[in-house]
Amino acid sequence: MIRRLFLSLLALPCLLSAADAPPNIVMIISDDQLWSDYSFMGHPVIQTPNLDRLAKESLTFTRGYVPCSLCCPSLASLITGLYPHQHKVTSNDPPIPAGMKPREFQSSPQFDAGREVVSKHLEEAGTLPTMLKEKGYLSLQTGKWWQKSYQRGGFTHGMTHGGRHGDEGLNIGRKTMQPIYDFISEAKKEQKPFFVWYAPMMPHDPHTPPQRLFDKYKDKAPSEKIAKYWAMVDWFDETCGELIKHIDDNGMKENTIFVYLSDNGWITNPKTGRYAEKSKQSQYDGGLRTPIMIRWPGHVQPKMSEDLAESIDLVPTLLHAVGIKPTKTFPGIDLLDDAAVTARKTIYGECFTHNFVDLNNPAASLRWRWLINGYDKLIVPNKANQPDDVVELYDLKADPTEEKNLAPENADKVKALTAKLNAWWQP
Template sequence: MLRRLLLSLLALTGISTAADAPPNIVMIISDDHLWSDYAFMGHPVIQTPNLDRLAKESLTFTRGYVPCSLCCPSLAAIITGLYPHQHKVTSNDPPIPAGMKPRDFQSSPQFDAGREIVSKHLEEAGTLPTMLKQKGYFSLQTGKWWQKSYERGGFTHGMTHGGRHGDEGLNIGRKTMQPVYDFITEAQKQQKPFFVWYAPMMPHDPHTPPKRLLDKYKDKAPSEHVAKYWAMVDWFDETCGELIKHIDDRGLRENTIFVYLSDNGWITNPKTGRYAEKSKQSQYDGGLRTPIMIRWPGHVQPKMSEDLAQSIDLVPTLLKAVGISPTKTFPGIDLLDPAAVTARKTLYGECFTHNFVDLNVPASSLRWRWIISGHDKLIIPDKTNQPDDIVELYDLKADPTEEKNLAAENADKVKTLSSKLDSWWKP
């Protein structure tokens, strides 16, 4: 009764609540977050009640992946629906000129010129906010954003104006949620469907959680560094809960698609507080795997799925959901199409250097290509950038942390999977 009264009041104020209006989209992107560091994914200590609830209400793919384990190209893949070698945003930063110190480089004309080239690559690839404009969507950028102003990504509204990876946008979640709430209010006043990119720098370092949360974990973690990271995950979960509640309390629950994933993984080194080898920037699941959730009440049946999903699937999935016909072919699938999900048995990915080698040649920055077929995972190193690495093959079902390399005793499987990988992309 109260809900019906609220919807009636919203209608009287001129705010659109039509059931047939294009659905709103809220995309939550965690930053540097290990795939298993959620209560619903089995972590024995970390508390994530809001994300647990979202997972329960969503079609949740527990075997989700991003194609690469580095922030900038991963985010570009999410927003374009393309692999890094296709959108050409393969790395975080431009090449450093010989003899220049990294700190000096970031304030140099060469750095700015390089970032301009990268931003143009993203524009040429096409972004989800740009595609949503044909349906009249307002779109808001908050949090992590590498490509200069939010406008370069096609957003109509945003917080980032040109800083290396977010500037004012990095205040979201850590300091305030108000820009998101103000944007939703404005979109409703204008009777516009909206898209929110909520990508706070959380639980990303600096790991500076509130004392109340650090106190919750400091006696349960193997070190203070780990406790701080665990507390950051908890803090991030709180902000997600606030955002979800805000949407639901405004009567927008049924007509809003929530999407959740992480841009890449993170494992805290308990001694240093930095990331461990098999996480961020690596070719391993610790850097590549993430749960992927889609909540759309009345349209998407909640389910925990072990089928394979990938971040590049989100653009074609969302375009189909809002009734937009793609103007090009995407490599991903519609995650709301059960037949397509069941038929898929293979994922592909690629990892690149932190700084570009050549801004216009994706293969020049390649470190590894990888393929998952069922539970087999093959990793092929690039001979130029990883000359000392060997081919790796893992059984992810028996060995989820990729400890035992099976390549030497499975030559035929290596050959078969290598052939598939080359058919996908051979530099």
């Protein structure tokens, strides 16, 4: 009896340390997917059973947003918790020298030098993997990554070594999931908490789904191009299911925070297969809106919420969840703080040119600033880059696809919201 009691006391610190261990974090980032292209968001044809299940088990913000509808700055905001004008990564690529063609530019010394400047901006801004090191986290980059090597983002492990937006990292999801499983095994072996950045180039083009999935949608879609995109969404959902199952089947469900969102939206042009005007790179919800999910069993109550959420909220949310006190003030809020979520009625964002105009001056590349206040959405163009655009105002509750500009007959509201937008950032 005494010996058993002694042995149980010896085991107690191990039990306590396991219970107190910081949670693992898995971040799933869809690439170019419209906010409504999920079964749980009401799409009548696309099937996303795994993400539907994740949404049901999560605190799910159906009105989530990214500040910018372009891949590189959107991902930079996600990993820093800052707006593009704060971290200075406003665009995908450096400025193109006069007379040089884009393809020629991407293999030039000028392109590499410009990317180095952008990578330094990200390092100076600070990233989530760097902050998580304080708690001993190992971190893995897979999929889309724009800032040269994964190490530039503070990851301890990674797949991308310097290609424009991912090189070997782009194999994740489309070809294999094994690097993630190997990394998790290593972290468990070292008894370290881990952070996984799963950002496959899916459903991003090229839209090359397995034949079985294309066959599933080819007779249900308005065009072959749309069928291929729908099949890509289904394929991406399958990979998410594999990743979630791996975590859950290996006894890590209760101590792993899953986060889900898309980096920006996408609407398929039925003729070309490219993106339609009011989606990617635009100032509209088709490019900016995304569901945001947080699953953490026993800590986060599952709920479908219509409160506003933004990708910049995720860094402060995760830091608070793992017990790290931020060393600076973030513009976002803790999405697990009900009072803060309820109190906030306004979110902000900004869209920039695809190529930088000036690598060190965010205002030079600005196209539009926008805010959402309740269900009112104001869009203000930067005349330097959008000389023919007008101020736009939409009622997102009555007009979610932003068809009717209400600005002309609501001058007072436009004035008040513009003042609010200028108080946030006026270049």
